[in-house]
Structure formats: structure tokens, C-alpha cells
Amino acid sequence: MKKKQMKLGVFLMGTGHHIASWRHHEVPSDASENIEFFKRIAKKAEAGKLDMLFLSDGLSFHDLSHPAELVRFEPLTLLGALTTVTDNIGLVATASTTYNEPFHLARKFSSLDHLSGGRAAWNIVTSYYESEASNFNKDKHLDHSLRYDRADEFVEVVKGLWDSWDEDALMRNKETGEYFTKGKLHTLNHRGKYYAVRGPLNSSRPPQGYPVLVQAGSSEAGTNLAAKTADVIFTAQSTLEDAQAFYKKLKAKAVAYGRSAADIKIMPGVSVYVAETEKAAREKYEGLQQLITPEIGLDFLADYLAFDLSSYDLDGPLPKNIPPTNGNRSRQQLIIELAERESLTIRELYMRIAGSRGHRIIFGSPSQIADQLQEWIDREAADGFNLMPPYFPDSFTDFIDLVIPELQRRKIFRTEYESRTLRGNLGLKPVVSRYQKDNQFV
Amino acid sequence: MKKKQMKLGVFLMGTGHHIASWRHHEVPSDASENIEFFKRIAKKAEAGKLDMLFLSDGLSFHDLSHPAELVRFEPLTLLGALTTVTDNIGLVATASTTYNEPFHLARKFSSLDHLSGGRAAWNIVTSYYESEASNFNKDKHLDHSLRYDRADEFVEVVKGLWDSWDEDALMRNKETGEYFTKGKLHTLNHRGKYYAVRGPLNSSRPPQGYPVLVQAGSSEAGTNLAAKTADVIFTAQSTLEDAQAFYKKLKAKAVAYGRSAADIKIMPGVSVYVAETEKAAREKYEGLQQLITPEIGLDFLADYLAFDLSSYDLDGPLPKNIPPTNGNRSRQQLIIELAERESLTIRELYMRIAGSRGHRIIFGSPSQIADQLQEWIDREAADGFNLMPPYFPDSFTDFIDLVIPELQRRKIFRTEYESRTLRGNLGLKPVVSRYQKDNQFV
Numbered sequence: 084m085k086k087k088q089m090k091l092g093v094f095l096m097g098t099g100h101h102i103a104s105w106r107h108h109e110v111p112s113d114a115s116e117n118i119e120f121f122k123r124i125a126k127k128a129e130a131g132k133l134d135m136l137f138l139s140d141g142l143s144f145h146d147l148s149h150p151a152e153l154v155r156f157e158p159l160t161l162l163g164a165l166t167t168v169t170d171n172i173g174l175v176a177t178a179s180t181t182y183n184e185p186f187h188l189a190r191k192f193s194s195l196d197h198l199s200g201g202r203a204a205w206n207i208v209t210s211y212y213e214s215e216a217s218n219f220n221k222d223k224h225l226d227h228s229l230r231y232d233r234a235d236e237f238v239e240v241v242k243g244l245w246d247s248w249d250e251d252a253l254m255r256n257k258e259t260g261e262y263f264t265k266g267k268l269h270t271l272n273h274r275g276k277y278y279a280v281r282g283p284l285n286s287s288r289p290p291q292g293y294p295v296l297v298q299a300g301s302s303e304a305g306t307n308l309a310a311k312t313a314d315v316i317f318t319a320q321s322t323l324e325d326a327q328a329f330y331k332k333l334k335a336k337a338v339a340y341g342r343s344a345a346d347i348k349i350m351p352g353v354s355v356y357v358a359e360t361e362k363a364a365r366e367k368y369e370g371l372q373q374l375i376t377p378e379i380g381l382d383f384l385a386d387y388l389a390f391d392l393s394s395y396d397l398d399g400p401l402p403k404n405i406p407p408t409n410g411n412r413s414r415q416q417l418i419i420e421l422a423e424r425e426s427l428t429i430r431e432l433y434m435r436i437a438g439s440r441g442h443r444i445i446f447g448s449p450s451q452i453a454d455q456l457q458e459w460i461d462r463e464a465a466d467g468f469n470l471m472p473p474y475f476p477d478s479f480t481d482f483i484d485l486v487i488p489e490l491q492r493r494k495i496f497r498t499e500y501e502s503r504t505l506r507g508n509l510g511l512k513p514v515v516s517r518y519q520k521d522n523q524f525v
Numbered sequence: 526m527k528k529k530q531m532k533l534g535v536f537l538m539g540t541g542h543h544i545a546s547w548r549h550h551e552v553p554s555d556a557s558e559n560i561e562f563f564k565r566i567a568k569k570a571e572a573g574k575l576d577m578l579f580l581s582d583g584l585s586f587h588d589l590s591h592p593a594e595l596v597r598f599e600p601l602t603l604l605g606a607l608t609t610v611t612d613n614i615g616l617v618a619t620a621s622t623t624y625n626e627p628f629h630l631a632r633k634f635s636s637l638d639h640l641s642g643g644r645a646a647w648n649i650v651t652s653y654y655e656s657e658a659s660n661f662n663k664d665k666h667l668d669h670s671l672r673y674d675r676a677d678e679f680v681e682v683v684k685g686l687w688d689s690w691d692e693d694a695l696m697r698n699k700e701t702g703e704y705f706t707k708g709k710l711h712t713l714n715h716r717g718k719y720y721a722v723r724g725p726l727n728s729s730r731p732p733q734g735y736p737v738l739v740q741a742g743s744s745e746a747g748t749n750l751a752a753k754t755a756d757v758i759f760t761a762q763s764t765l766e767d768a769q770a771f772y773k774k775l776k777a778k779a780v781a782y783g784r785s786a787a788d789i790k791i792m793p794g795v796s797v798y799v800a801e802t803e804k805a806a807r808e809k810y811e812g813l814q815q816l817i818t819p820e821i822g823l824d825f826l827a828d829y830l831a832f833d834l835s836s837y838d839l840d841g842p843l844p845k846n847i848p849p850t851n852g853n854r855s856r857q858q859l860i861i862e863l864a865e866r867e868s869l870t871i872r873e874l875y876m877r878i879a880g881s882r883g884h885r886i887i888f889g890s891p892s893q894i895a896d897q898l899q900e901w902i903d904r905e906a907a908d909g910f911n912l913m914p915p916y917f918p919d920s921f922t923d924f925i926d927l928v929i930p931e932l933q934r935r936k937i938f939r940t941e942y943e944s945r946t947l948r949g950n951l952g953l954k955p956v957v958s959r960y961q962k963d964n965q966f967v
Contacts, residue, residue: 105697105704112697116639116729122609142628144689144727150704154695154729157636163605164640167564182626186584186660194599197558198606217723218628247586253596255547255554260818262547262592281659285586287558287596376702 089460089496090348090467090509092135092175092317093128095121097151099474100354102383102437103374105150107474114475115155118164124476125165128172131483132497134508135173135204137297137317137469138162142182143214147386149440159191166199173505175204175297180237181230182210182219185280188237189244192294193286201290201504205241206297206317207308209234211410224409231304233277238296238312240280243271245293246516247283269518291506292514301329301413310336313347314511317469319417319441320351326443326464348466348509351459352442354473357452357481364446371473372434380433387411387418387441397430417441442471449485456486457495531902531938532790532909532951534577534617534759535570537563539593541916542796544825544879545816547592549916556917557597560606566918567607570614573925574939576950577615577646579739579759579911580604584624585656589828591882601633608641615947617646617739622679623672624652624661627722630679631686634736635728643732643946647683648739648759649750651676653852666851673746675719680738680754682722685713687735688958689725711960733948734956743771743855752778755789756953759911761859761883762793768885768906790908790951793901794884796915799894799923806888813915814876822875829853829860829883839872859883884913891927898928899937 097115098105105112114120125136138158141148158176165174174195178188188205196203209230216224225233252267271282298313300306309316310333320326334344358364377397385391389408392401401422408415418441422432438444445455459465472479490496502508539557540547547554556562567578580600583590600618607616616637620630630647638645651672658666667675694709713724740755742748751758752775762768776786800806819839827833831850834843843864850857860883864874880886887897901907914921932938944950 103702106699106702108699112699113695118608118640141727143723144710144725150697152727153704154690154727156639157633157728159602160605160633160636160640163602164609166560167606167609183629184624184661187625191599191602194602197598198560198602214723217721219626220721222721248596253555255592257548257550257554260545260548260816260821262595268586279659279662279664281585281656283586285583285594285596286599374702379702 086495087460088510089456089490090350091133091496092137092173092350092467092469093124093133093479094137094139094352094469094471095124096139096149096471097155097475099151099478100440100442100471101371101473102149102379102440103371104474106374107371109477110474115151120475121156121161121165122168124479125169125172127476127480127483129169131487132500133172134467135175135505136165137175137206138177140177140179140208141212141215142179142210143212143218145212145214145386147382159195162195162203163198166195166202171202171500171503171508173202173204173295173508174199175206175295177206177208179208179210179215180234181225182215185237185240185278186244186284189241189284190286193245193284193289196289196291196294197286201506203289203291204295204297204315204505206299207234207238207313208299213410227302227409227412228304231300231308235308236275236277238308240271240273240275240278242293243273244280244282244284245289246518247271248287249516249518250288253287288516291504292516295505295509295511301417305413306333306336309333310347311340314506314509316347316349318349318351319414320464321421321439321441321443323459323462323464326351326459327462330464346512350467350469351465352471353456353468354439354442354444354471355452355482355486356444356446356473356478357449357485359448361447361451364448367478368438368444368446368473371438375434375437377430380430380437383437384429384433388415392429395429398428400426401429401432414441438473440471449489452486453489453493456490457493460495528937529902530952531898531932532792533575533938534579534615534792534909534911535566535575535921536579536581536794536911536913537566538581538591538913539597539917541593541920542882542884542913543813543915544591544821544882545813546916548816549813551919552916557593562917563598563603563607564610566921567611567614569918569922569925571611573929574942575614576909577617577947578604578607579617579648580619582619582621582650583654583657584621584652585654585660587654587656587828589824601637604637604645605640608637608644613644613942613945613950615644615646615737615950616641617648617737619648619650621650621652621657622676623667624657627679627682627720628686628726631683631726632728635687635726635731638731638733638736639728643948645731645733646737646739646757646947648741649676649680649755650741655852669744669851669854670746673742673750677750678717678719680750682713682715682717682720684735685715685959686722686724686726687731688960689713690729691958691960692730695729730958733946734958737947737951737953743859747855748775748778751775752789753782756948756951758789758791760791760793761856762906763863763881763883763885765901765904765906768793768901769904772906788954790953792909792911793907794913795898795910796881796884796886796913797894797924797928798886798888798915798920799891799927801890803889803893806890809920810880810886810888810915813880817876817879819872822872822879825879826871826875830857834871837871840870842868843871843874856883880915882913891931894928895931895935898932899935902937
């Protein structure tokens with residue numbers, strides 16, 4: 084029997100996932116606005132046969148952010164550029180349902196899917212920084228549950244717009260002068276609780292039917308939306324047990340929504356430090372850790388906890404009175420739980436997570452890394468991983484050059500792309516238009 | 526004395542500017558969603574040393590549209606893709622102020638400017654199709670004057686966001702851990718009549734300072750906005766006298782706004798049919814004209830006039846009772862005036878303009894074409910032209926291969942790019958940040 088294949092994405096966070104990566108002497112510190120950097124990484128990822136490039140996003144300047152997020156390319160224009168220098172790898176852009184219009188996003192992702200020949204994916208977020216509201220004519224950020232309620236309808240509208248044109252609607256008959264078949268064009272006429280969108284879309288059916296949908300929320304509302312709509316789930320899990328519980332819960336939820344467990348691919352983030360020996364790998368980590376100043380560490384915690392700890396003893400515990408954020412509540416909770424579970428001081432806490440940012444960190448030789456990744460696949464904790472390279476380009480090129488061949492040797496990762504589309508490479512079913520589905524019963 | 530240099534853009538309308546171009550046997554009828562087509566044209570344009578690629582846009586499906594506008598790439602993702610296959614040519618995307626947020630557009634154009642190394646331009650439109658409103662939660666399209674009033678503020682907000690970061694704000698000092706200089710980051714805090722946008726932008730200062738601003742409105746409100754803010758004005762002018770009057774008026778308006786006449790480049794559209802002989806050029810035109818059916822012609826007039834003429838005699842005059850549109854009123858007026866001035870029947874009218882779509886058409890040998898272009902430059906009717914190739918790729922490659930060398934021989938068009946930025950090639954002054962301007966008086 085063929086072994087279960089691992090799916091792999093890479094999280095393209097400018098200088099690298101580690102909060103102090105930009106200070107590393109080998110890292111191009113302007114990476115987040117350097118197209119030559121992104122081209123190089125994209126080509127390397129494709130040489131390693133990875134499934135996808137993943138771009139996070141935010142809609143405000145936020146001075147507590149990871150430095151690589153202070154200024155950066157807008158994901159869809161950047162991925163547009165990367166379509167022409169890659170052939171097979173998936174292109175995932177994050178975009179918020181809270182500060183966008185469904186028509187614009189449906190169109191942009193359809194356009195990216197056409198440009199790339201079926202490699203586009205949308206990471207659906209609802210925005211979690213209060214500061215975003217003030218850039219969009221709003222005095223206050225919308226409440227968490229309202230954001231998810233709107234997101235649910237938003238995604239339905241986007242899917243409806245992607246179904247506007249049947250696949251064979253545009254026949255462009257030069258002889259008769261008929262450009263398209265009227266009966267194969269569908270007007271959505273959506274009038275819902277939050278959105279009124281007439282359609283149809285001025286973009287033909289995306290090559291993948293629908294671009295791949297990615298979701299990363301861990302809250303109840305977030306996992307419901309994910310289980311209902313997402314093809315890929317990106318999540319932060321630091322222990323095998325938590326990851327197994329999350330995996331089981333999300334697959335069960337998907338089944339409860341009438342989907343098959345195989346329809347959603349669960350891909351936790353993982354920061355990998357690999358070298359010839361485990362000792363050398365740990366030294367790379369320690370080198371980065373030394374670049375974290377208390378100021379960087381406290382800013383980082385202030386961001387994730389939405390709470391300023393600068394008046395507290397660095398070597399004392401986290402205070403008990405941290406109020407729930409209206410931002411990324413599940414991430415805040417994960418961090419508080421981690422500090423409690425392991426009785427960490429504030430300094431220990433930021434040193435622990437400023438590198439991983441809530442994600443799993445693993446160290447070792449190529450074989451040790453492969454063991455740790457494979458274990459999560461074999462024990463139903465993951466269908467694959469979103470790699471969060473600690474610093475670019477070296478920790479990423481090390482992974483491609485050292486770990487990928489080991490995974491391939493074990494026959495748990497591809498040696499060649501199976502498909503030209505991301506949906507095909509992920510092993511997802513083709514998306515059938517709602518109008519074709521209706522026809523099946525005629 | 527060096528002769529005045531002509532500026533040249535090319536209007537990338539999928540299959541070509543002529544309404545029936547897609548039916549031409551040499552035209553790829555799916556051009557508007559074919560990235561290989563766009564890459565080929567972009568490279569050819571750059572080989573011809575053109576200033577810019579120009580993409581129009583619309584935010585709805587509109588069944589009376591030019592077929593190449595029914596489905597098409599979204600301009601910013603497409604131009605993102607073209608940044609990597611070109612080095613010098615400017616990239617102009619149309620985007621509407623009526624159905625966008627200033628933060629999004631400021632960011633996307635800044636991103637495109639960074640991706641391209643200073644070649645981005647924004648063609649500012651206010652949307653003119655009623656159908657767009659219904660895709661964006663609106664029951665009714667905004668009134669023409671309100672759209673322009675909002676556009677005026679929108680553009681000011683976008684400029685303010687582009688000034689967020691001083692050019693040298695991000696020093697990324699690895700030794701000290703200082704990523705940027707706080708005093709060189711500026712928060713806009715805009716609270717105006719229509720927009721509240723706090724800023725700053727999460728994109729550093731665009732390489733051009735501001736991407737080039739293009740405007741195409743011909744109404745009083747449109748020309749005011751253009752004279753106040755635009756670097757380039759795209760306009761439809763069919764006679765030398767009209768073009769001279771428009772040129773004089775716009776330059777005077779710019780001066781009235783405290784700008785110099787050289788600060789705005791006026792570039793009328795022109796559809797060129799060139800061949801070895803004038804006769805052969807006219808035959809190309811006639812070949813395309815024969816592809817216009819009455820149905821195509823009437824749809825076309827219904828679109829431009831916002832009035833259905835199908836119950837009128839094709840060989841009679843235009844009726845007198847056509848009401849002013851809430852859409853593109855200046856274009857409607859141009860067409861009604863043309864019909865009156867030359868006493869055209871409905872059939873003659875659509876045959877006349879379905880090819881040119883309100884723009885000038887010229888025919889001839891390379892030398893005759895150069896004469897006609899040069900006349901408008903010499904007689905102060907234009908600073909350059911936006912080429913509207915009747916059908917792609919042939920009528921465009923003919924222009925590059927036959928006309929460009931003739932213009933170069935006459936020393937009125939460049940043989941090499943002067944600059945890596947669009948602003949530099951257009952001969953426009955660098956944009957100084959508002960905060961630097963303030964400093965000049967300190």
C-alpha cells in the first residue's frame with residue numbers, strides 16, 4: 084500500500100519566522116519588499132516540489148508586529164509577479180473578509196487562478212487588529228462573532244460569483260459572431276443579511292473551479308467556518324496530543340457538515356532547525372535567540388496578548404488579569420495556557436515563543452527532522468505542514484536540500500508534481516459548479 | 526535645439542480596440558484572459574521603447590461591453606505578473622475611487638511600484654456603469670458630481686498614505702536592533718467629508734515617490750480633477766482643432782492650480798492602421814469593418830449612449846430625445862455631437878465609431894502615420910498618444926516595426942529609455958513628500 088503523502092507549504096514571512104531573524108547576519112533585512120528575494124525563494128520551493136507558498140497579511144501598520152510585517156508587499160500583486168517565475172507551486176494569499184468586498188476578492192482570486200493556470204488559494208481571515216478598522220472609515224473593530232457571521236456569508240457570495248460562468252460558456256465563435264452562450268452565464272442576485280451582490284463576475288470560471296480555500300481560525304467560530312468551507316486548515320499546535328485532538332475535532336466537524344474527512348487537509352505550522360547534527364541545529368537556534376532583546380520580547384508579548392507587561396517583573400509569572408482580546412482570541416489563549424502549563428516566567432515565555440510564535444519548533448539532523456514530521460502524519464496529528472523557516476534564505480534552503488531528499492527516500496513526499504493545479508497536488512476533488520450539480524438531477 | 530519628444534502608451538484591450546477585432550482570423554479571441562498573449566505584447570512594447578502599457582477596467586459584467594471586456598484579468602494582478610517579464614516600461618492600471626477604499630489602492634499601487642522598481646501608474650476613474658453599484662451593496666449608482674467630489678478627497682488620502690514613510694525611514698540597523706526611525710514615519714489621521722483613514726501605510730515610500738497619476742475624464746469635474754492631480758491625461762479627440770482646444774484648456778487649468786504646463790502630459794487615443802501603402806492600410810480597416818453586424822453596432826451605441834436605438838430606422842438620423850446619462854456623460858456628448866456635425870445616420874454612426882470608439886483613426890504608410898502624429902505634437906494638440914491598436918497582435922507589431930523606426934529617424938521618439946522609472950521616462954519631476962517640503966522651510 085502506498086504510504087500517506089505529506090503536504091508541504093512554506094510561510095513566506097520576509098526575513099523569517101523568528102522575531103529577530105532580520106538581525107541575523109545572513110538575512111536580507113529588506114526581504115519583505117524585495118522581489119528578487121521572493122523570486123529566489125519561490126524557485127527554491129518549487130525545486131523542492133512543495134505544494135504552496137503562503138503569504139500572511141494585515142491591513143494596518145502595527146508597531147508591535149514582527150518587523151517583516153511592518154512594511155511588505157500586498158499579497159495579490161506579489162503572487163501575480165510570482166506566477167510568471169513558477170510553473171507548479173500553489174500561491175496562497177491571505178485576504179480579510181472584514182475590510183473587503185466579495186466582488187473584488189472573487190475577481191482577484193479568479194484572476195490569479197487564471198494567471199497561474201490553477202494554482203491560486205485564498206487564506207480567509209476576518210482581521211484581528213483594532214488598528215485595521217481606523218484605516219477603513221470605521222471607529223471600532225467589529226466584534227469577533229459578527230466578523231465570523233459576515234465571513235460565512237462573504238465566502239458563500241464569493242463561491243456564487245465563481246460559479247457565474249459555466250466552464251464551456253465562452254465559445255467565441257468567429258463565424259457566427261457569438262462570443263458566449265447566454266444560458267451558460269448565471270446571475271447570482273445575492274441579497275443576504277450583510278451583502279447584496281448581483282453579479283455575474285467579469286472573470287470566467289477559475290481553472291480550479293474554485294481556488295483552494297484555506298482557513299486558520301482556531302476559535303469555535305473559526306473552526307466551524309473552516310470545517311464548512313476550507314480545503315486546507317493552517318493551525319498552530321505545539322504538542323502531538325493537542326494536534327491529534329484538533330485533527331480529530333476538525334475532521335469530525337467536516338463530516339458533520341456533510342463533507343468527507345479527506346476533503347480537508349490539516350497543516351500545522353512548524354519551525355525547523357536542521358543541520359548535519361542535532362547539536363549544530365540547536366546552535367543555530369541559540370544564535371537567533373541571542374538576538375532577542377527584552378524590548379523585542381515585551382513588544383512581541385504585548386502584540387499577542389493585547390496586554391502591556393512592561394511594568395511586571397520579567398522573571399516573575401504572567402499576571403492573572405489579562406482580559407480577553409477582541410483580536411485573535413484563540414492565539415492569546417494558547418499562549419496563556421502554555422505559560423501556565425509549564426510555569427514560565429515572562430522572560431521564559433517570550434524566549435520560548437518569540438522564535439516559534441506559537442508554532443512547533445523541531446531540531447535535528449535530516450533524519451531526526453523526518454522522524455518528527457512523519458510521526459505527526461502517522462499518528463493522525465497532521466496531513467502535512469506549513470513550514471515556518473526561522474530565517475531566510477538559509478534555514479529554508481537547508482530544509483529543501485537536506486530534509487526533502489530524506490522524505491522522498493522514505494516515499495512520504497513526492498519526487499514530481501502530480502498535477503499542474505494546486506487542487507490536484509493536494510489531492511482534492513474537482514469543484515463542480517452549483518449549476519452543473521443541479522443538472523445532474525435533471 | 527532638441528525636438529520635442531513624443532510619449533507613447535498602448536491600450537491593452539484584449540483582442541484589440543475595434544469592436545469586432547475578436548472575429549478577425551489572426552486574433553486570439555481569448556486574449557483578455559490569456560497571460561501568454563499579454564507577455565508577448567508587453568515585451569514587444571518594451572522592444573519598441575514605449576512609455577507604458579495601459580489597462581482599462583470595469584467592476585461588473587455588462588453585456589453591451591466590447592467583448593474583450595466581458596471577462597478579463599483584474600489589472601493589478603495582471604500587471605504584477607508583467608513586472609517580472611519587463612524592465613523599463615510603465616504599468617498603468619485603472620481603478621475606481623467609487624468602489625474601493627483609499628487604503629487598499631494606496632497599498633496596491635505602492636506594492637506595484639516596489640515590484641516594478643518605479644513603473645506603476647494609477648488611472649483614476651469614478652466608475653460609470655450603473656451595474657457596478659449592484660455588485661457592491663448599493664441600490665443606486667452615485668451621482669456624477671458626488672462621484673467626483675469623493676474622488677477628489679480619495680486621491681488626497683492616497684497621496685497622504687504614500688507619504689507615510691520618509692525615503693530613508695527604514696534603516697534596519699542589525700547592530701542596534703533599530704528597524705526604522707520613528708520620527709520618519711508619519712500618521713495621516715485623515716478625517717474628511719467622505720473618508721476617515723488613520724494610516725500610516727504598511728508599505729514603504731514608493732520608488733517614484735508617488736506612482737504616476739493618470740486621468741481620463743472630459744467633463745468639467747473630470748478635467749478639474751485631472752488638472753489638479755494628474756500627471757498624464759488620456760482623452761478621446763477626433764479632430765486637430767478639438768484636441769488643440771482641449772490641450773490649451775487643460776494646460777491653463779493646471780497652471781491655475783499652481784502647476785506648470787509641463788507637469789501634465791496630454792495623450793489622446795489614436796487607432797493606427799499602417800501598411801506599406803495607404804491603400805493597404807485602408808484595406809485592413811475595411812476588413813475589420815465588415816465584421817460589424819447591425820446587432821454589434823446597435824449594442825455598441827446602446828452602451829455609449831445609454832439609450833436603446835433598436836426601434837429606430839438604421840438609415841435615419843439619431844433621435845433628439847436621448848437623455849443625459851448618469852454614466853460617462855462626456856463620451857455620450859462627444860458621440861451625439863459627431864452625429865450632428867456630420868449628419869450621420871445611425872448605421873453610419875456606429876460604423877464610424879465602433880472601430881475607433883470615439884478616438885482618432887489614422888491610415889497610411891509609416892511616413893504618413895508619422896506625419897499625422899507629428900502634426901499633433903508640433904501644433905500643440907498632444908504631448909504623446911495612447912495607441913489603441915485595432916487588432917492584436919498584428920496592428921500593434923506593425924506599429925512597432927514600421928512606425929517606431931520612422932519616429933526615431935525623425936528624432937521625435939527615444940531610441941533608448943532615459944530612466945528605469947515611468948516618471949523619469951515621461952520627463953516628470955520627482956515627487957517630494959509633504960514632510961520634506963515642510964522641512965525645506967525649517
